[in-house]
Amino acid sequence: MRLLVTGGAGFIGSNFVHATARDRPGVRVTVLDALTYAGSRFSLSAVENSIEFVKGDITDAGLVNRLVAESDVVVHFAAESHNDNSLTDPWPFLHTNIIGTYTLLQAVRKHCVRYHHVSTDEVYGDLALDDPGKFTEDTPYNPSSPYSSTKGASDMLVRAWVRSFGVQATLSNCSNNYGPYQHVEKFIPRQITNILSGARPKLYGTGKNVRDWIHVEDHNAAVWRILESGEIGRTYLIGADGELDNASVVGMILELMAKDPDDFEHVTDRAGHDLRYAIDSSTLRDELDWQPRYTDFREGLLATIDWYRENRAWWESNKDAVEARYQAQGA
Numbered sequence: 001m002r003l004l005v006t007g008g009a010g011f012i013g014s015n016f017v018h019a020t021a022r023d024r025p026g027v028r029v030t031v032l033d034a035l036t037y038a039g040s041r042f043s044l045s046a047v048e049n050s051i052e053f054v055k056g057d058i059t060d061a062g063l064v065n066r067l068v069a070e071s072d073v074v075v076h077f078a079a080e081s082h083n084d085n086s087l088t089d090p091w092p093f094l095h096t097n098i099i100g101t102y103t104l105l106q107a108v109r110k111h112c113v114r115y116h117h118v119s120t121d122e123v124y125g126d127l128a129l130d131d132p133g134k135f136t137e138d139t140p141y142n143p144s145s146p147y148s149s150t151k152g153a154s155d156m157l158v159r160a161w162v163r164s165f166g167v168q169a170t171l172s173n174c175s176n177n178y179g180p181y182q183h184v185e186k187f188i189p190r191q192i193t194n195i196l197s198g199a200r201p202k203l204y205g206t207g208k209n210v211r212d213w214i215h216v217e218d219h220n221a222a223v224w225r226i227l228e229s230g231e232i233g234r235t236y237l238i239g240a241d242g243e244l245d246n247a248s249v250v251g252m253i254l255e256l257m258a259k260d261p262d263d264f265e266h267v268t269d270r271a272g273h274d275l276r277y278a279i280d281s282s283t284l285r286d287e288l289d290w291q292p293r294y295t296d297f298r299e300g301l302l303a304t305i306d307w308y309r310e311n312r313a314w315w316e317s318n319k320d321a322v323e324a325r326y327q328a329q330g331a
């Protein structure tokens with residue numbers, strides 16, 4: 001199989017490439033990544049001899065056409081992915097997430113190539129903290145942020161290209177991922193690297209907002225199950241029943257890093273901050289026989305802390321710029 005992975009130098013994409021190289025040596029991987037601030041060649045150092053890396057933009061139709069023509073399957077991870085950035089400058093989100101997806105869809109349509117679209121549970125908006133319900137495949141789209149609205153738009157394009165042009169595509173909407181190689185702008189790496197840098201964790205607002213955490217390896221195993229056995233045109237929700245409020249996550253990080261439980265700061269809340277995400281992944285479990293393997297969040301978090309401790313060179317050069325950006329926003 002010739003597999004084109006967009007965004008393979010980012011957090012989830014690089015973990016996907018590592019897992020594929022490890023578990024599926026018969027798959028020939030090409031990564032297409034623009035190496036924005038969020039991408040790093042160093043995230044692929046361990047596999048650089050077994051993959052092809054192409055630096056380029058998913059909105060470059062000529063390049064995308066050539067790479068798609070040489071592929072059997074495309075897995076599309078590339079995106080502008082950070083909600084806070086989408087609030088300060090939405091344009092790159094429209095460009096990459098909408099025009100980039102359109103460009104890929106036109107290419108897979110032309111060359112009849114199988115396509116998997118990686119998306120987020122944020123397209124469904126949020127749930128009340130006391131709502132007993134969870135998102136299902138039938139929940140109406142109701143995105144809150146520029147980021148999630150562009151992801152929702154990209155999902156709609158995929159569905160339309162399946163229906164109108166017969167594109168062979170599947171979609172997945174996953175909850176919050178954690179694990180190695182996640183950019184220090186994101187919640188869990190930011191708090192771990194704050195502590196490793198002698199700063200305090202920063203909690204938005206009350207800290208009661210809930211996220212449904214899944215280890216990145218479990219997300220990527222689900223993407224492979226969908227590639228192998230998913231039904232064309234279907235959307236699959238990926239989640240591992242990992243609901244926790246942000247204050248509890250910060251508390252756990254402080255405890256695992258031997259800090260005082262009060263050693264954090266409340267900072268300015270995110271505008272439009274979604275309250276709670278929760279995924280019902282029973283379709284994926286029942287129909288595609290997928291199960292999460294990293295069911296002990298504490299254990300996964302400890303391994304993630306160890307990874308950031310042992311890989312300072314990977315994140316340290318980005319840390320100051322990220323914190324300067326947050327400081328300008330009062331966060």
Ligand code: NAD
Binds near residue numbers: 077082120121
């Ligand atoms: P990330 O920001 O860590 O990585 C994104 C990658 O895409 C980077 O390597 C970047 O260089 C690349 N990229 C950005 N714009 C590009 C362009 N125009 N052309 C080519 N490459 C470009 O993101 P992530 O957290 O790994 O997320 C990957 C995908 O998974 C995204 O589609 C995101 O919406 C989705 N997702 C993420 C999460 C999460 O918790 N992180 C949860 C659900 C879904």
Ligand code: TDX
Binds near residue numbers: 187202203270
């Ligand atoms: O310093 C912080 N303090 C804080 O309290 C940061 C950076 C975040 N937060 C809060 C905001 C959220 O409630 O933590 C929670 C998680 O924040 P992010 O890591 O920014 O993730 P989120 O906005 O939930 O979106 C993530 O999951 C869904 C990914 O970034 C998206 O790409 C994915 O689609």
